[in-house]
Amino acid sequence: MRNENASRAATTAALMSAHPRATADPEARAAAATDRSGYVPATPPDVVVRCESAEDVVDALRLAHARGLPVVPRGAGTGLAAGASAHEGQVVVDVSRMNRILSIDPVEMIAVVEPGVLNADVNAAAAEHGLFYAPDPASTAICSIGGNIATNAGGMWCAKYGVTRESVLGLRVVLADGRVLRTGRTTIKGVTGYDLNALFIGSEGTLGIVIEATLRLRPRPVRTETLAAYFADVESAGRAASAITAARIQPSILELMDGPTLAAVDLAEGTRHRELGAAFLLAQTDGYGAHLELDEIARAVAPFAMSVHPAADDDEAAALVKARRDAIPSLEKLGRVSIGDIAVPRNRLADAFAGLEEISARTGVRIFSIAHAADGNLHPMIVVEPQESITEGPAKIALGEMFHLAQRLGGTLTGEHGVGLLKREWVAEELGEMSVELQRAIKAALDPAGILNPGKAI
């Protein structure tokens, strides 16, 4: 069997060897097998094509298409749902070296970028013009724009500015057969034809490979104000977050962390958040009236909080934001992490936290929880020992129960990380068989041979 695999891999590699960027180097193949989901395929992909240009991607897809080889698109490899995981028999088309910012128009507030550019690099370049790019996953420093588009990634600032879909005006995409399609436009509005742009955003590499994106930048706020509040328990923090929504206040950031996560951050970073409470809410407002809006937030959370701490200056604010950004890396020091991504109606946050505690107690898995609270998007993180599986046994059971919890509360399986490989089995349950069937028909219309990221997303 092992020999058979090896020879099959050699065949694939030979078929792709016409591509100057193709490599069958074992290290390259092993590195391209997995992402940050914690899932590790049993075998690596057969070949990796390290594209440096749009033409490289076109050529890779033409070759693969002609030979019927399955292709897994790959960017920075920071996905959390195994959407970029690749195994034996598959060709990885890696665009991480296509990482240039092609242009920034500071008047129109538009950036044109290649897919491999890191999210944080776009923001750094935008900042030079007093602008920012709103979708800011916690992984901003290491995730790339192509992957953000593939998963319709969110982040903290989505609370006010929307997800990736609201910040991508247009795309250039290589289709399965190597043809290049333009979607969207460079104007803010436009309704000529169907919204193919939105169709590609969040399609997890199953419809095409993005080679260029036109991003909408926004003016950096004239003023931001930040506070942290600590609570006796996570349900109180959830109720406080819902109270902010119910009070019709629009924070630019509203992040929640539970006690175990705070303890993990403290352990990793030497901070002392957990001493102040068993749950934490971070709120930021921006704009000309940011200070007035923050006062309203302080008023809304006070009845639920042990203490409320407005940041005295930018450094204090940055330290509070950093605590949230440190959550996932801190947990990764404790074991293998599987990150849930459910979303629920915004007034059901406390119910969701209570449900997660119940799941943890029943299944015996450790669950740490953070949430983009303004959007009702929770990341319950299952942490297992490094040698334990996250795709079988209790971790898998807990992941399924999380989905059913979200469903009971009127929510969804995935808010911003995507389905990938890890959540496929619940897709039909959420969408219905007919919707899945239609989505497969759309997939077939764009990729009749079915070579793009097979087995992922739908």
Added chain:
Amino acid sequence: MRNENASRAATTAALMSAHPRATADPEARAAAATDRSGYVPATPPDVVVRCESAEDVVDALRLAHARGLPVVPRGAGTGLAAGASAHEGQVVVDVSRMNRILSIDPVEMIAVVEPGVLNADVNAAAAEHGLFYAPDPASTAICSIGGNIATNAGGMWCAKYGVTRESVLGLRVVLADGRVLRTGRTTIKGVTGYDLNALFIGSEGTLGIVIEATLRLRPRPVRTETLAAYFADVESAGRAASAITAARIQPSILELMDGPTLAAVDLAEGTRHRELGAAFLLAQTDGYGAHLELDEIARAVAPFAMSVHPAADDDEAAALVKARRDAIPSLEKLGRVSIGDIAVPRNRLADAFAGLEEISARTGVRIFSIAHAADGNLHPMIVVEPQESITEGPAKIALGEMFHLAQRLGGTLTGEHGVGLLKREWVAEELGEMSVELQRAIKAALDPAGILNPGKAI
């Protein structure tokens, strides 16, 4: 020929007569033939099905599908691109009587509505809870949500709050064969599967008929501030609008009207705007810092303006907003109106206005211009004598030239009204043949028999 048409119509009517809401009444058919685009088909549709429930729509499509009859979905009939126009051989499925607001959740800020409900009625109901529905076409008092969804309608508040796509969380849609599909969700975020919701929004009734929409409402701003500025010419007003964008200010409304439009509004409404200048810019800000932001706008426009008038109170502000809302009705008193809908990059507004003046001079057609200036979305309105055609001769030529002007400036054919029947011939030029081909493949995947609104949009 006439007899042949009449007998063919009778046959269609007979085929649909199994539907309890079907009528072949000549008045009903004549009323369902056209919209507010100014386009009048040579013949009326054969039959109109006046649906009162989701089941009525399902039954209508099942009947039509079984017999291969082309179906034109219809709401309030206020479309501006002839998207709802219907002719001999076609069945109109009219959902205007399905006009109930099914529920409003003031905490989650969500409304569930039927497609025939008027945009203004949604806003009136939301206002009772201190909420509003952001997409506000000028026709808010007479246009229905289903049509807003079909065209991805915009309006004034889009400047800050986005278009219909950003305010529709989910849909229930009847497909061509009568099956009912749910798209989207009731949570703010969610990426399970492809974004079918966005695919249906703006698809102009070619993919399905919306029978229910879950709308996102927003908190009414705690404060709004309004100003009007008058200019010596429309290019100056365009430059002032671009200056606001360049100064990174986010107005909630930024509307521009040229001198001829002002004169038409004055004539119809007895106001005296034209005396104050040959172009008008209306700006509104909202939120806790609205007054501070309005000061910034006043500063940005001052170098270009003849005068700047902050509204002293809500009544003055409402009068200024009304002037803009009156523009299209005022022009309709002057003749038959064909409304252009081009969008250009936001810093090209002055160039667009100059180009429109040049087109008017060259073709001899009268063009009145208004614009959603913050989005670069212009509505150049061609006014011809009531007996003249808007789909042939100079009006048609001018419409084509407008598109090519937009294209030269990096813009698009239609910002928010849709392609309908009137702009079809330029679609492939904007999108490219390959994109149109893919869109037709998607259409074929959802409506294999091609019965839904044939000949429209793509």
